[in-house]
Amino acid sequence: MSARLPGLRRALLGLTVALAACAAIITSMGTGEPRGPRSVASRERPPRAKQDATIEARVHPPTPTVQTRNETRASTGPTLPRETPRAPSHPTTPEHARIQHELGLIRQLSDAYDRQDSAAMRVLLAEYRHVHQDDPHAMQAGYEILADCIEDPEAARAEAQQYYTVERASTLRRLIRRSCLELD
């Protein structure tokens, strides 16, 4: 069939096919749509290289930074510059700062609890209550009870039991059971 086409028609047809293919590629790359989850039936990691990076870069436009490996201190590796720039994918808003601060308090409260240092816990709790006046996850009350249990577990037992019964979604419930309700 194609052998019968005049040369011009063949050329036009070829050009049309090529343009359609280009358009399809541009369309698929230009949407910036996030990739869908990989099939749960296919657990092998598919190759994801340059093509994915292109899409990701579109979703999260990078801005150049100056980080290079030769800024490493106290290390001994090669000093190859990092070719791919990195960029923050979110601004540091007050809400980010608030979350970060709360996580910091939780980390420090956990360390103080691990050391059984109730005095340090109370200092941290004062800051926690002052800065984070809402406490939707009952973390402040929970750590307060844990501090109480370190100091006088018998006296704190009733409030611990109340917390354990009521605050079913609290991530401190386990520690309160251990520290306050399972007394030797």
Place this chain on the structure above:
Amino acid sequence: MAESTGEAATSSSTESPSSEASPGTSTEAPQESTGEPMGDTSSDSEASDESGGPPEPPPLDCGPQGVAIENAGPPENRVNYVILGDGYSAEEVDTTFLEHIEFAMVKRFDDVIGEPYLRYRKFVNICAIQIVSEGSICGNSALGCCGDDQSRLATCDSQAANQAIANALPETFEVDWKAVVLNGDSWWNTGSVLMLWSGAHGDADGAALHEGGHGFHQLADEYTSNSTCSREEWEVNSTADPDQTAGKWDLWLGYEQLPGTGEQGSFLGSRYCTQGQWRPSDNSMMNSLFGDADDTAFNAVSREKMIMDIWRIVTPVDAVEPPEGDVPAGSTLTVHVIDPEVIDVDWAVDDTVVSEDGGSRFDLADAGLSSGTHTITARAYDNAGEDLVRYRDGGEHGRENWSRSQQTVTWTVTVP
């Protein structure tokens, strides 16, 4: 709380261990009533009591609305991770919701990026709670979740989420880690006490790991913005002291984490600061979560912290048979540990180790005990090497909990 773009990924064809698990796709019925896990963490621990291995864990009770994504063992001695969904219709909670979670699970248990969760897979139960929403997120959804493209933070009604957890789970179920997956493809994620990620985004799997790094492990972002900083902060994976790392990771300096994030050192730029803060590795999960490159794994400093956080919750031994105390001569002593691949057991008679890494069982009849009274001890301990744990003497950043990674059980036997 979100992430920076990373370099082009080099792929790995390593098959996830999840490939052996039940797929849990939309065509399958949810398994809430049976408690059968979607990810069968017990598949390679099928050994029964007779062979000395751990017994098959009973079904994990995630409540009537729950699906056991990972049944690792008894909730009283496991990290219990609970994932709610928001913006899923009655049909979608059986399909899309579970697919979103499964998508995240593949990377969670990847043999490089997912470590140490893969090694400690039998230490963490995961329940998915099927919350039906009448509308979509940012609309009339059950947990009121939404987000915005400016901050890129997701938000949910925490009270509603907590109430949903309380309503859904058995009273005795203790939640250690809680999250909501949003039925949306926006880049909205939040690493807070209630961790949030957008399940339909193409990088949701990385987001779930990264935000867990914040919300459950209190790790810092290791990427930069445009700030100059000088203060030593509280996160273990960021420091203002590049030479000594303020004691945070000086023991890791020079270590090559391969496969993984490569050299551990002090790399300028971290915690949104281009100057004055250093991170432990060039790249990592807390720097760039995108793609499948090995250097998007958690670096050695973060991995160690994550291990400490697990040990904060669990102890090595689930049960012992017979109970500690006096036992008849000829008894067989059994220690059921969380995972024999991770936890070794040394057996000692009268304080002399007679069987190092001797397995879960010790037969007194074969021990050649002389007449008299003997003390038999089993010391169960995490066999993590120097590639995983270096701070073993306590201290901040959860390191006090390393002491919980070993446990000794004692019996007394009198031989006539």
